[in-house]
Amino acid sequence: MSTTVKERSVPYVQVLDENGKVVDSNRLPKLSDEELREIMRRMVFTRVWDQRAVRLTRQGRLGFYAPVAGQEGSMIGSEFATKKEDFIIPGYRDVPQCVWHGWPLHQAFLYSRGHQLGGRIPEDVNVMMPQIIIGAQIVQTPGIAMAFKLKGEKRVAITYTGDGGTSQGDFYEGMNFAGAFQLPAVFIVQNNQFAISVPVSLQTAAETLAQKAVAAGIPGIQVDGMDVLAMYSVTKEAVDRARNGDGPTMIEAVTFRYGPHTMSGDDPTRYRSKETESEWEKRDPLIRFRTYLESKGLWTQEDEERVMEEAKDAINDALKKADAVEKMTIPGLLESMFETPTAPLKRQIAEFSGQEGN
Amino acid sequence: MAQLTMIQAITNALDNELGLDEKVLVFGEDVGHNGGVFRATDGLQAKYGKDRVFDTPLAESGIAGLANGLSTQGFRPVAEIQFFGFVFEAFDQIASQTARMRYRSGGRYNCPVVFRAPFGGGVRTPELHADSLEGLFVQTPGIKVVIPSNPYDAKGLLISAIRDNDPVLFLEHMKLYRSIRQEVPEDAYTIPLGQANVVREGKDITIVTYGAMVHTALKAAEQWAKEKQLEAEVIDLRTISPIDLDTIVASVKKTHRAIVLQEAQRSAGAGAEIVAQITENAIFHLEAPVLRVSPPDTVYPFGLIEDEWLPTPEFVIRGLDKVMSL
Ligand SMILES: Cc1ncc(C[n+]2csc(CCOP(=O)(O)OP(=O)(O)O)c2C)c(N)n1
DSSP states (O other), X not given: OOOOOOOOOOOEEOSBOTTSOBSOGGGOOOOOHHHHHHHHHHHHHHHHHHHHHHHHHHTTSSOSOOOOTTOHHHHHHHHHTXXXXXXXXXXXXXXXXXXXXXXXXXXXXXXXXXXXXXXXXXXXXXXXXXXXXTTHHHHHHHHHHHHHHHHTOOOOEEEEEETGGGXXXXXXXXXXXXXXXXXXXXEXXXXXXXXXXXXXXXXXXXXXXXXXXXXXXXXXXXXXXXXXXXXXXXXXXXXHHHHTXXXXXXXXXXXXXXXXXXXXXXXXXXXXXXXXXXXXXXXXXXXXXXXXXXXXXXXXXXXXXXXXXXXXXXXXXXXXXXXXXXXXXXXXXXXXXXXXXXXXHHHHHHHTTTOBOO | OEEEOHHHHHHXXXXXXXXXXXXXXXXXXXOSTTOOTTSTTTTHHHHHOTTTEEEOOSOHHHHHHHHHHHHHTTOEEEEEOSSGGGGGGGHIIIIIIGGGHHHHTTTSOOOOXXXXXXXOSSSOOOTTSSOOOHHHHHXXXXXXXXXXXXXXXXXXXXXXXXXXXXXXXXXXXXXXXXXXXXXXXXXXXXXXXXXXXXXXOOSSEEEEEOTTHHHHHHHHHHXXXXXXXXXXXXXXXXXXESOXXXXXXXXXXXXXXXXXXXSSOSTTSHHHHHHHHHHHHHGGGOSSOOEEEOOOSSSSOOGGGHHHHSOOHHHHHHHHHHXXXX
C-alpha cells in the first residue's frame, strides 16, 4: 500500500539575469519609477552603511556586527514588499530590514554596542529585536501572526533565518504551527551558502531548502535572492496571500554573504575559495539592478553619488545620537526585569545603586 | 460555597479569567476538545470557542513560542505544558525568550504569559513526568514561579498569575489535584504573588516548604508535637520566585531554628536559595545550622522506589530532631 501525497515541485524565480536583462517579464513587478529608484537608493545606502559598519567595528566604535554585503537583494526586496503595519521578526543579520521598516539607525548602533536602549523599538515600529538564538524567532512568528488573525487585522508576520537555521527543530515547528492554524506568516530563508563555516551540503540532504515547506503543508518557493525584483515579486505574492487569509509561505532566497560571518574574528578563507567568492560577486544585486535601471534611464552616476553622501551623513548623525545616549546603570537593568521590581530585586537595586556601565 | 478539588479550582480560575478578559487564551496539547489530560480545561472550549481555548500541534517549543508571540501583541496566553518534565523542549523559549523579553527590549515588549504544568511525585508516572524542576527557573531571572498547595490558593494564585504583566510559571502537583477539597468561592479573587502563608504556628522551629510537601510538613509537625511536645511553625511559600523573605525571617527570629523541606533533589535548588537567604539575613538569630530536608541527588526515581525516595513525615521528623539536637 502507498499514499500519494500531493506532487510538488519547487519553483525557482528570477526576473533579472546577472546582466540586468529581464528574463521573466510575467514576473516583472508593477512598481512605479519612483519605487524602483527607492529600491536602488536603499541598496546603495545599505552597502555604504555595511562598509562603514565593518570599519567602525574594527575601530571599536560598534560592537557585534554581522555583515550584509551580497544579501541586499533579499533583504531590501523582501522588506519593500511589506506594509508598515506588517511585523518583522528578524535574526541577528537582518538589521537592514528592521531599519527600513522603521527601527532608527542610531538604535541599531546601540544594539550593536550592547546598549539596552537599542532594543526599545518605537511604539509605532513593527519590529522585534534581532534574535540571537537561531530558530527562536521562527516559533514566535506564528504567535504574532495568530494575534493578527484573532484581532481581525489584515497584517502579516515575516520572519528571517539562514540556511543553518533550517536545521533547527524550531524551523519546522514554526512552519508547522503556521500551516496548522493557517496563519498570515511568511518564512524567509536567506541561503547564503554557509552557516559560519559549514556549507549547506553538510547541513542537509535536501536538494533545496524550500522543499522543507512541503512537510509542513505550506508552499515553498526558491528565488534568486540577488535579484531584488524577483525577491520583491515572490515576497509580495506571499504577503498578499497571507493578508487575504490564504495562509503561510516559505521562501528560500539563494544568495551569498561577501564578508565574514561576523566581525568577531571569522576568517572566510578557511572555508571558501576566492573562486567561489568571485563567482557569486558576478551576480551582485546592486550591479544587476543598476544596469537595469540605467537601461530604463532611471539611475545615473549622480544619483549613486548623492545616495552615498546621504548615507554617510545619516550614519554620522546616527553615531552622534548613539554617543549622546545616557549610560545604563545596574539599578536600571534591575528595574527593567519586571513591570515593578520584586522584593529581592528592590533590595538589589539599593545594593547596586551608583554603579554605572557604558 | 462549593467544595472543590485543586483541579476544579484551576478550571474555575481559568473560566473566571476567560470570562472577564477577552485577551486571555488557553491552549496546549489536548486542552481543547478533550479538556486536558487531567481535565483542567474541561468544558472551556465549548464555553469560549475554538479561538480562545484550543489544541496545538504536539511541540512544546512551538507552544511556548506561540505564547510568546501572542503575548507581545497584547494577549494573555495561558499555555499548558502537558507534564513539566517536557519543559526542556521549551526551555529556550521560556528561559531565553519569555523571561528576557522585557529586559531585552528595554520595556517595549513584555510577555504576560502563564505556563501551567503538572508535576510531582507519588503517582507512578513514567520518566520525566514527576520531576521537580522548579529550581531551574528559580535561577532564571525574569520569570516568577508559583506552586500552590491547596485548591483555594491555586485559584487565587492562578488568577494573579494571569493578571500579572510578567511571565509566571505555575506548577501544579499531581498528587494534590484530587486529594483535597476546600471551599472555593465561585467568583474571581486573587492571592498576591510573592507572599508566603504561615499555615501552622509554632515557637520551636520553622519549616519552610511549598507544594505537596506542605502537607507532609503539617503531618510531621502534628506527630512531632504529640511525641516531643515541640511546636514547629510551617511556612507555605506559595511563590518560590520571588521568595517572601520577610515572612521567613520573621519566623526564624521567633523560632531560632529552621529546616527547608523540598520534594526536589537536594543541590542548588529553591531550598539552597532559602538557606542562603536565611543565613544572610538572620544568622545571628540562629541557634543551629539550617538543614535541607530533601530527597538525595539522583534523577527522579523509578516508580517502584518512589515512596522510599520521597520525603515522608518520619523523614522530616528526623530532620527536626537533628536540628534540635545541634
Ligand atoms: C541556537 C544557536 N546555535 C548556535 C549559534 C551560534 N551561531 C551563530 S550564527 C551561526 C551560523 C548561522 O548560519 P545561518 O543560519 O546560515 O545564518 P547566517 O549567519 O549565514 O546568516 C551559528 C552556528 C546560535 N547563535 N544560536
